[in-house]
Amino acid sequence: MRMPVAFVPHGGGPWPFVDFGLPQAEIDSLSSYLRGVRDLPKEPPRAIVVVSAHWEETSPTVMSSPAPPMLYDYSGFPRDSYEIQWPAPGDPKLAARVRSLLDAAGFTSAENATRGFDHGTFVPLKVAWPEANIPVVQLSLERSLDARRHLKLGRALAPLRDEGVFILGSGNTFHNMRGFGDPRAVEGSEKFDEWLRAAATASPRERDELLEKWADAPYARFCHPREEHLLPLMVVAGAAGDDRGTTTWTGTFAKVRISAFHYG
Numbered sequence: 001m002r003m004p005v006a007f008v009p010h011g012g013g014p015w016p017f018v019d020f021g022l023p024q025a026e027i028d029s030l031s032s033y034l035r036g037v038r039d040l041p042k043e044p045p046r047a048i049v050v051v052s053a054h055w056e057e058t059s060p061t062v063m064s065s066p067a068p069p070m071l072y073d074y075s076g077f078p079r080d081s082y083e084i085q086w087p088a089p090g091d092p093k094l095a096a097r098v099r100s101l102l103d104a105a106g107f108t109s110a111e112n113a114t115r116g117f118d119h120g121t122f123v124p125l126k127v128a129w130p131e132a133n134i135p136v137v138q139l140s141l142e143r144s145l146d147a148r149r150h151l152k153l154g155r156a157l158a159p160l161r162d163e164g165v166f167i168l169g170s171g172n173t174f175h176n177m178r179g180f181g182d183p184r185a186v187e188g189s190e191k192f193d194e195w196l197r198a199a200a201t202a203s204p205r206e207r208d209e210l211l212e213k214w215a216d217a218p219y220a221r222f223c224h225p226r227e228e229h230l231l232p233l234m235v236v237a238g239a240a241g242d243d244r245g246t247t248t249w250t251g252t253f254a255k256v257r258i259s260a261f262h263y264g
Helices: 026-038 092-104 119-128 149-165 183-200 204-212 232-240
Strands: 005-011 046-057 061-063 110-112 135-140 165-171 245-253 254-264
Touching: 005 232, 026 092, 026 245, 046 092, 046 119, 046 232, 061 092, 092 135, 092 149, 119 135, 119 165, 135 204, 135 232, 135 245, 149 165, 149 204, 165 232, 183 204, 183 232, 183 245, 183 254, 204 232, 232 254
Parallel strands: 005 165, 046 135, 046 165, 061 110
Antiparallel strands: 005 254, 061 135, 245 254
């Protein structure tokens, strides 16, 4: 059975597991959505490939460890934030398969046998799969941050969908650090998110054309001064192929609008 692909917002830092002042309604809404992500595939996936906004390399790089450690890539949070565990297994054979697909598509790929799961991976997946019993391979962004290249990267990964692999992009549809919690950022986040919801769910050809030119959207650079948190959506859209998307969740995080998308 062909697996779906999905773009999920991972919020900020270790938000579901420590208290740092978010409204409970926001925590409950996003947590509820993330718990439901495991039900998007009609049957359990054999593995997950995650493209996280928090890993960039010169060339796309896959984690190849059979037992990835934790990577607490945030600072300034309570001590408990650095004791979170999510011991999901890796999958070296799947990592090799990812590399073979990327190489065939003209990318120069690499692997990393020591890097751990960053919070773009372990935060949403710990909510969705708290038992940590599914193999996970994390794939980096390309440091070029080029939208067209990341759509192409997603297209290269598409065959995994027919091999029991669930492809997830983890980022945020809003990522202006100065805007979180600021009422003045609400309008810009809503205008951009409205545009993005229309673009991400358009016909596949139009979707890819719009996403490639995302910086022309209303409030685009206000919402994303740097686009690394948006690019996992490009990978997901590329892997979606001819599948048309749906907005599976929209809500607020620290007052600003964010959304999630699902294809297939």
